[in-house]
Amino acid sequence: MIIGLDDTDSVDGMCTTYIGTLIVEAIRDLDRNIIREPPKLLRLNPNNPYKTRGNGAVSIRITETSGPKILEKIKSVSFDIVTKYSESGDNTNPAIVFLEDNSITPEIQLFAKRALHEMFSIDEAISLLNKIGADYNFIGNGRGLIGALASCALQLEDFTYELIVYRSHNKRGKKFVSEQGAMEIEKKYSPKIFSSYDFENQRMIISPHSDCPILYGLRGESPELILEAAKMIESEIPFKRNLFVTNQGTDMHLEEKSIEEVLPYSSVIVKGTVSKNPYTVPGGHVFFEISNGKKILCAAYEPTKGFRNIVRNLSEGDEITAYGGVLETEHGLTINLEKIEITKLAEFHKTEKPICPVCNNQMKSIGKEKGYRCKKCHTKNREVSIIPLPRDIKIGIYEVPMCAKRHLSKPLLRYGREKKFEEERFKFDYTKFDMKFEGI
Ligand code: ATP
Numbered sequence: 001m002i003i004g005l006d007d008t009d010s011v012d013g014m015c016t017t018y019i020g021t022l023i024v025e026a027i028r029d030l031d032r033n034i035i036r037e038p039p040k041l042l043r044l045n046p047n048n049p050y051k052t053r054g055n056g057a058v059s060i061r062i063t064e065t066s067g068p069k070i071l072e073k074i075k076s077v078s079f080d081i082v083t084k085y086s087e088s089g090d091n092t093n094p095a096i097v098f099l100e101d102n103s104i105t106p107e108i109q110l111f112a113k114r115a116l117h118e119m120f121s122i123d124e125a126i127s128l129l130n131k132i133g134a135d136y137n138f139i140g141n142g143r144g145l146i147g148a149l150a151s152c153a154l155q156l157e158d159f160t161y162e163l164i165v166y167r168s169h170n171k172r173g174k175k176f177v178s179e180q181g182a183m184e185i186e187k188k189y190s191p192k193i194f195s196s197y198d199f200e201n202q203r204m205i206i207s208p209h210s211d212c213p214i215l216y217g218l219r220g221e222s223p224e225l226i227l228e229a230a231k232m233i234e235s236e237i238p239f240k241r242n243l244f245v246t247n248q249g250t251d252m253h254l255e256e257k258s259i260e261e262v263l264p265y266s267s268v269i270v271k272g273t274v275s276k277n278p279y280t281v282p283g284g285h286v287f288f289e290i291s292n293g294k295k296i297l298c299a300a301y302e303p304t305k306g307f308r309n310i311v312r313n314l315s316e317g318d319e320i321t322a323y324g325g326v327l328e329t330e331h332g333l334t335i336n337l338e339k340i341e342i343t344k345l346a347e348f349h350k351t352e353k354p355i356c357p358v359c360n361n362q363m364k365s366i367g368k369e370k371g372y373r374c375k376k377c378h379t380k381n382r383e384v385s386i387i388p389l390p391r392d393i394k395i396g397i398y399e400v401p402m403c404a405k406r407h408l409s410k411p412l413l414r415y416g417r418e419k420k421f422e423e424e425r426f427k428f429d430y431t432k433f434d435m436k437f438e439g440i
Contacts, residue, residue, distance in 0.1 A: 001062040001099065002059055002060070002101065002104075003059065003152075004057065004097045004147075004152035005023070005078075005095065005144070006056075006057035006144040007052075007092060007094050007143055007144030007148075008087065008094040009092065010089040010092045011052055011210070012087060012089070012211060013087055013169070013212055014087040014212060014213065015214055016057060017214070018166055019058075019081060019086065020058035020060060020242070022085060023082075024039055024060055024242065024435065025435055028435075030073060031070065033063070034062055034063055035060060036430060037245070037425055038242075038243045038245045039059060039060040039244055039245070040059045040060075040151065040154075040244060040245045041057075041162060041244035042059065042247050043055055043056050043247055044150055045117065045253070045267075046406050046407070047266070047267065047325040048265070050143060054406075056147075078096055082096050085169065094138065095139075095144030096137050096144075096148060097129060097134055097148040097149050098134060098135040099134050104153045105132065107128070107131075109153050109154075111125075111150060112150040112152075115146065115154070116154075116253045116408075117253065117255055117265075125142075129149060134149075136149075156245070156247060157250075157252075157420065158250040158252070158421070159250065159421045160219055160220065160245075160246050160247075160248050160249045160250065160414075160419075161219070161223050161244065162219045163223070164214055164242055164244065165216050165240075165241045165437070166239050166241065168213065168239040169213045171239075173211070175236065176235055177207040177216045177235040177236075178233070179204045182205070182206050182216075184232050185218065192222060192225055193219065193225060194220060195402050196218065198403040200402070201305055201306075203403040206218060213239070216233060218233075221417060221419065223243055223428045223433075238437045240437055241437055243428075243430070245421070245425070249409065249414055250410055251409065253267040253408045254267050254268065256268070256269045258270065259272055259290070259292050259293075259294045259295070260294045262326055264326055264327060264328040266326050267324065268326055269322070269323050270321065271320070271321050271322075271343075272292050272296070272322065273290060273291055273292070273318065274288055274289070274314050274316050274318045275289050275290060276316070277315060278313075280312070283302055285302050285308075286308045286311050287299050287331070287334075288311065290322060297331050297333065297334040298334070298337055299334050299335065299336055300337050301336065303403070304404045305400075305404065307398065311340070313391070313393035314342070315345075315346050318345055318346050320341060321340065321343060322335050322340055325338070337400065338399065338400055338405070339397060339399045339412075340397070341396070341398075342394070342395050343395065345391050345394075348391075350389055351386055352384065353384065353385070355385060356374035356376070356377065356379050356381075358377045359376045361376060363375075366380075372384075397412060399411065399412050
């Protein structure tokens with residue numbers, strides 16, 4: 001059986017991974033060996049207007065040997081936790097689903113995959129859940145069912161880990177996590193542990209500013225390394241911790257499209273030629289347009305900081321590939337850039353009087369359309385010199401800084417480090433992982 005949950009938090013607090021952690025703990029209290037692999041923290045469509053923060057949903061796999069009685073107990077304990085700890089509010093619609101492994105049909109898998117690229121209605125999720133006879137429960141309007149269902153069925157290829165360390169949900173207000181540890185981890189463990197400290201913008205990334213119970217999260221390729229690195233963090237006394245398998249840092253949300261296929265709420269990789277030079281609008285956002293016959297706007301918004309300076313150096317005629325999420329704005333469909341690859345730079349030239357091949361002096365004009373002559377040796381030349389103008393940008397791939405990166409965006413430093421989930425899923429023995437905090 002797989003348990004999926006979503007939409008348990010609000011901007012004022014709580015976090016679906018925290019509730020997932022309480023559920024894992026409660027199930028382990030019933031039988032320590034019932035959960036053999038880390039729960040999954042799956043980021044769904046990052047352009048979802050209903051999201052609270054990072055559009056994350058959580059799923060927990062229960063081993064099949066557990067018998068019907070204990071499964072019923074797990075269901076009731078889990079729903080009780082969702083009911084007790086979820087935030088309440090207009091935009092919080094907590095949901096929990098229980099899916100049998102054999103009910104995850106190709107149709108459900110497709111729904112999960114599409115939940116990263118499209119928007120679904122609540123009814124679509126409910127009718128699929130009813131079709132497969134899944135058990136589910138929700139509070140509010142049922143929107144959480146979309147993410148809860150998708151999180152159970154999403155098939156991972158590449159994946160990463162996140163160790164999340166929590167304070168108690170009862171504790172609110174300013175968190176203490178020292179920046180020093182994050183800096184040291186970035187220096188010592190990057191790229192195997194990524195997104196810890198943004199030196200370019202002097203920002204600690206591991207600790208969210210919101211009033212959620214997450215003290216900090218370390219993201220990387222190996223649980224052992226992350227657990228080792230966590231010892232370097234000095235923080236207020238933590239309450240619990242959990243390890244998640246995630247699709248963060250994998251670019252799972254991006255799909256290759258041509259400009260005419262781009263739809264709102266999708267995240268795309270599109271090729272085009274710059275057809276309108278970059279311009280900066282009040283607020284510091286930079287826009288330019290690309291075209292392949294059909295045009296689309298690309299945006300590097302103010303939070304992308306230094307990335308905007310790269311974008312500002314693009315010129316009409318440059319050939320690029322744009323990576324990013326698409327929203328309908330007042331200016332039409334706009335790609336919120338996460339990365340750009342410049343594949344060909346337009347060439348610009350200036351003309352100058354030619355250089356004498358004998359004396360190396362600049363030649364003088366001898367009259368309109370008559371050409372040029374060297375003052376010293378009288379060598380003649382009819383042609384002007386064509387001098388290429390240097391460009392302030394090079395062919396290559398560029399990404400937004402760490403402080404502006406989406407959870408799903410694959411850092412350039414992760415390229416070539418992709419892992420296969422099915423090959424690695426049982427390498428880490430989750431049954432031995434201690435969630436109670438004992439001073440990591
Ligand atoms: P956090 O990351 O802090 O847990 P969040 O950003 O995940 O919060 P939620 O509070 O979970 O935000 O709200 C997102 C809502 O959008 C959920 O109800 C989820 O079911 C729904 N949802 C997720 N993906 C889609 C989608 N592709 N189409 C429609 N609804 C979606």
